[in-house]
Amino acid sequence: MSTEVASTPKAAKPPPPPIPKDPSQRRQKRMIAEHFARLERAREEGRKVVYTFVPGNLTELIGSLGMLPVLPEINALQSGMRKKSAGFIAEAEKAGHSEDVCTYVKCDLGMARSGNVGPTGRKLPSPDLLLLSYTGCFTFMKWFELLRQEYDCPVVMLHVPYQAEGRIRDDMRAYVASQLREKVIPAMEEAAGRRLDLDELAGRLELSRRAEEDLVAVWESARHRPSPIDGYFGGVYYVGPIFSAFRGTEEAVSYYRELRAEVEARMARGEGPMTPDGRLLEERYRLVVEGPPNWTHFNDFWRMFSRESAVVVASTYTRVGGLYDTGFRHDPSRPLDSLAEYCLGCYTNLSLPARVDLLARYVERYRADGFLINSVKSCNSFSAGQLMMLRTLEQRTGVPGGFIESDLVDPRYFGKSNIENRLQSFLQMLDARRRGAYA
Amino acid sequence: MKCVVGIDLGSTTTKAVLLDPEGGVLGRGITNSRSNYEVAAAVAREEALTSARFALLERAVAGDGGAVQELFAELERAFRLEIYLDHLAALRQEIEALVAAPWMSADRAALEPAAAEVLAQVEERAPSLFAAGAERRSDFFRDLAGAAYMAAAEAVAARRGAPYDRLLALYDRAILEVETRLLHHTFEELVERAIDRLRAAGGDRRPAALRRRLAPVLAEPIEELAFAGTGYGRQTLPFPKEAIRSEILCHGRGAHRIFPGTRTVLDIGGQDTKAIQVDAGGVVTAFQMNDRCAAGCGRYLGYIADELNLGLHELGPLALKARKTVRVSSTCTVFAGAELRERLALGQAREDILAGLHRAIMLRAMSLLARSGGIDNELTFTGGVCKNPMATRILKELVAESYGDGITINVHPDSIYMGALGAALFARDDLRAGRPRRLPTFAAAA
Numbered sequence: 001m002s003t004e005v006a007s008t009p010k011a012a013k014p015p016p017p018p019i020p021k022d023p024s025q026r027r028q029k030r031m032i033a034e035h036f037a038r039l040e041r042a043r044e045e046g047r048k049v050v051y052t053f054v055p056g057n058l059t060e061l062i063g064s065l066g067m068l069p070v071l072p073e074i075n076a077l078q079s080g081m082r083k084k085s086a087g088f089i090a091e092a093e094k095a096g097h098s099e100d101v102c103t104y105v106k107c108d109l110g111m112a113r114s115g116n117v118g119p120t121g122r123k124l125p126s127p128d129l130l131l132l133s134y135t136g137c138f139t140f141m142k143w144f145e146l147l148r149q150e151y152d153c154p155v156v157m158l159h160v161p162y163q164a165e166g167r168i169r170d171d172m173r174a175y176v177a178s179q180l181r182e183k184v185i186p187a188m189e190e191a192a193g194r195r196l197d198l199d200e201l202a203g204r205l206e207l208s209r210r211a212e213e214d215l216v217a218v219w220e221s222a223r224h225r226p227s228p229i230d231g232y233f234g235g236v237y238y239v240g241p242i243f244s245a246f247r248g249t250e251e252a253v254s255y256y257r258e259l260r261a262e263v264e265a266r267m268a269r270g271e272g273p274m275t276p277d278g279r280l281l282e283e284r285y286r287l288v289v290e291g292p293p294n295w296t297h298f299n300d301f302w303r304m305f306s307r308e309s310a311v312v313v314a315s316t317y318t319r320v321g322g323l324y325d326t327g328f329r330h331d332p333s334r335p336l337d338s339l340a341e342y343c344l345g346c347y348t349n350l351s352l353p354a355r356v357d358l359l360a361r362y363v364e365r366y367r368a369d370g371f372l373i374n375s376v377k378s379c380n381s382f383s384a385g386q387l388m389m390l391r392t393l394e395q396r397t398g399v400p401g402g403f404i405e406s407d408l409v410d411p412r413y414f415g416k417s418n419i420e421n422r423l424q425s426f427l428q429m430l431d432a433r434r435r436g437a438y439a
Numbered sequence: 440m441k442c443v444v445g446i447d448l449g450s451t452t453t454k455a456v457l458l459d460p461e462g463g464v465l466g467r468g469i470t471n472s473r474s475n476y477e478v479a480a481a482v483a484r485e486e487a488l489t490s491a492r493f494a495l496l497e498r499a500v501a502g503d504g505g506a507v508q509e510l511f512a513e514l515e516r517a518f519r520l521e522i523y524l525d526h527l528a529a530l531r532q533e534i535e536a537l538v539a540a541p542w543m544s545a546d547r548a549a550l551e552p553a554a555a556e557v558l559a560q561v562e563e564r565a566p567s568l569f570a571a572g573a574e575r576r577s578d579f580f581r582d583l584a585g586a587a588y589m590a591a592a593e594a595v596a597a598r599r600g601a602p603y604d605r606l607l608a609l610y611d612r613a614i615l616e617v618e619t620r621l622l623h624h625t626f627e628e629l630v631e632r633a634i635d636r637l638r639a640a641g642g643d644r645r646p647a648a649l650r651r652r653l654a655p656v657l658a659e660p661i662e663e664l665a666f667a668g669t670g671y672g673r674q675t676l677p678f679p680k681e682a683i684r685s686e687i688l689c690h691g692r693g694a695h696r697i698f699p700g701t702r703t704v705l706d707i708g709g710q711d712t713k714a715i716q717v718d719a720g721g722v723v724t725a726f727q728m729n730d731r732c733a734a735g736c737g738r739y740l741g742y743i744a745d746e747l748n749l750g751l752h753e754l755g756p757l758a759l760k761a762r763k764t765v766r767v768s769s770t771c772t773v774f775a776g777a778e779l780r781e782r783l784a785l786g787q788a789r790e791d792i793l794a795g796l797h798r799a800i801m802l803r804a805m806s807l808l809a810r811s812g813g814i815d816n817e818l819t820f821t822g823g824v825c826k827n828p829m830a831t832r833i834l835k836e837l838v839a840e841s842y843g844d845g846i847t848i849n850v851h852p853d854s855i856y857m858g859a860l861g862a863a864l865f866a867r868d869d870l871r872a873g874r875p876r877r878l879p880t881f882a883a884a885a
Binding site: 438 | 684685686687688692718719720721722723724725726727728730731810812864868
């Protein structure tokens with residue numbers, strides 16, 4: 001005998017409210033999507049494709065030769081944000097990659113092995129050239145070694161000396177420029193099937209310079225109280241175009257002009273930045289953040305800050321592609337030297353004392369109440385030395401530091417309650433220290 | 440009496456502290472955190488209120504002679520026995536309902552009389568647990584009743600040929616229900632019952648004197664004017680957001696309150712370890728916590744105790760008997776359990792292996808302390824694990840090795856209450872600043 005059980009229809013779960021975004025965020029998203037669409041058409045349009053990295057990227061050179069860049073880290077972080085990284089990482093682990101390896105690498109390799117369909121669902125073209133433009137991260141070298149096995153295409157490497165003394169010496173600049181001239185550009189010309197037009201390169205560098213001016217104005221807006229920007233969570237949107245495929249284009253110039261106008265209008269109105277829950281209405285804590293964000297729980301992570309009325313006034317992660325706010329701009333009058341300086345100047349190429357100097361500058365310039373390190377165990381470029389940096393910075397600035405741990409794109413390493421616990425403790429510590437001794 | 444309340448809802452135990460307006464500790468309560476945090480918080484707070492009442496009674500009779508004081512001590516024991524018996528009655532009810540359940544029909548004939556006999560023995564032996572000078576291995580009903588039930592079940596099963604495992608399973612099932620239920624009784628009712636019990640034991644004169652002395656104390660209301668909560672389950676407390684405080688700040692402040700020389704705090708709880716630096720005023724300046732993995736916390740010891748069929752409190756004293764410290768290579772709790780079995784199989788002494796396991800825990804704590812900025816004199820050790828004498832001994836050795844002999848290490852018998860104490864001090868700040876908190880609604884008796 002069977003009893004029929006009437007199934008009650010489950011109440012449909014209401015869809016979560018859409019995450020509010022500023023016009024610049026929406027435009028940035030469109031631009032990135034257009035780039036992936038362009039990549040999908042590259043083969044049929046006969047365009048060549050260069051795989052390269054974000055730190056010190058050579059976007060103007062790539063563009064001047066009519067080629068398109070694919071940035072594996074951006075693919076990985078976009079896959080993380082779109083909840084696809086766990087599957088890709090599992091795929092890479094199945095292929096024999098260890099649990100402790102940089103999760104960007106595993107996510108990217110897993111994606112390549114799963115048909116190389118990019119985060120927006122469009123197929124990515126195979127590379128015509130692997131351009132290893134930054135050697136400060138040893139993992140990058142291994143990464144491209146693996147990609148070369150996968151694609152069997154030419155590789156060119158630009159050796160970028162580390163700023164051990166915290167500055168770029170003339171010989172370092174000359175060394176990088178000569179590699180560009182003698183090795184990198186010829187290899188790129190070979191892959192592109194055409195010669196580099198120096199005038200075109202200079203024209204692109206001028207466009208870069210203009211966009212960079214506006215981006216720096218955006219960073220500087222955080223000196224205002226309340227800050228009209230979030231320089232970390234919002235900041236990753238702001239650096240999207242300039243660090244990916246758009247630097248040195250009119251599109252980027254216009255994006256940054258609009259972004260700056262948007263931010264300045266907010267500043268004039270005394271408004272705070274956008275958060276996943278809408279406009280930040282109160283600014284209780286101004287923080288400087290060191291280290292990359294977590295991408296798999298990006299909005300959850302952001303809310304942990306915004307719901308405590310904490311705004312990030314400056315971050316080092318948004319300087320990984322290149323550093324503009326200490327004065328560097330691409331210079332059309334000396335193209336190769338300025339490209340060399342750009343490569344040498346990206347954040348992770350700075351010595352630890354120079355990183356501390358920069359963080360101290362941010363703490364003071366943007367009048368931060370505290371600074372926070374998000375340490376990512378699988379990223380040695382960022383994480384080595386961070387606790388030492390924390391202590392030194394506390395002594396230098398007298399501003400308290402906090403420490404949390406997560407990962408780039410492996411969702412298994414994001415412990416929500418643990419991170420929340422530490423962050424709230426840190427913010428309450430800032431409160432207690434502002435108030436002074438207990439009664 | 441006006442007071443403020445701090446509650447520390449930990450992953451293993453829930454603590455409550457009542458402070459008078461001057462910051463003096465009026466009462467304390469502790470219970471095991473069950474699957475139901477709400478009940479745990481309510482029970483801990485009830486216990487704190489009860490202990491505050493007895494503290495007030497003690498103050499009231501402080502000037503009286505020793506005979507009166509002894510009488511009050513007797514009253515408190517009788518009072519606690521009454522609570523224990525109420526819980527036993529609830530346990531009996533649960534077990535009887537389980538035995539009567541339809542799916543038990545096959546075993547009922549064997550189980551029913553066996554369970555009845557076990558429960559009768561447990562009830563019969565209850566008064567001895569609360570006799571003068573009796574040593575109770577735990578203050579939690581689960582542990583006390585569990586030990587008594589197990590002993591009785593073993594004897595009954597052996598004699599009747601009843602299934603021992605099934606008898607234990609009944610307890611395991613029933614205790615979950617009992618500990619997540621709030622029993623309805625007021626302090627006054629329980630005191631009356633306790634007095635009746637004393638009368639039955641010792642004649643009529645004493646209870647009359649007791650009542651006279653009790654009346655003014657019982658008449659004095661205990662007003663809870665402000666609350667603050669902390670601990671692993673703090674978000675589930677029925678408190679407004681502003682009354683939820685970080686564990687780090689609470690532990691730092693509580694430890695500094697008890698030992699004002701404290702500059703570094705090590706707190707090892709059930710599933711997290713915290714290394715906290717505080718300034719001369721007790722304000723936190725830096726901290727580190729374990730991340731991703733809870734090996735090296737209290738639960739690690741709990742797991743090892745289970746593996747060895749020992750009570751948690753027996754581990755430390757046993758490890759102290761070690762003649763050498765076996766080097767345990769695993770930091771993972773599960774691997775350490777495997778290593779333990781392997782070494783036992785190789786014939787190594789239990790106490791020597793235990794010494795190694797304790798050392799492994801404390802090494803992890805030392806690493807966390809180093810990452811938080813090192814150890815500044817004085818170091819205060821708090822949390823459930825500081826009750827373990829082997830843990831404190833190894834901590835002393837390791838601190839001396841790395842930081843020299845100049846570090847004073849403070850351990851207080853009530854260290855487990857530091858978080859709740861810190862929370863209560865934050866509640867007191869609110870009260871003083873004219874921000875009294877609306878009293879929360881706690882779980883009510885069913």
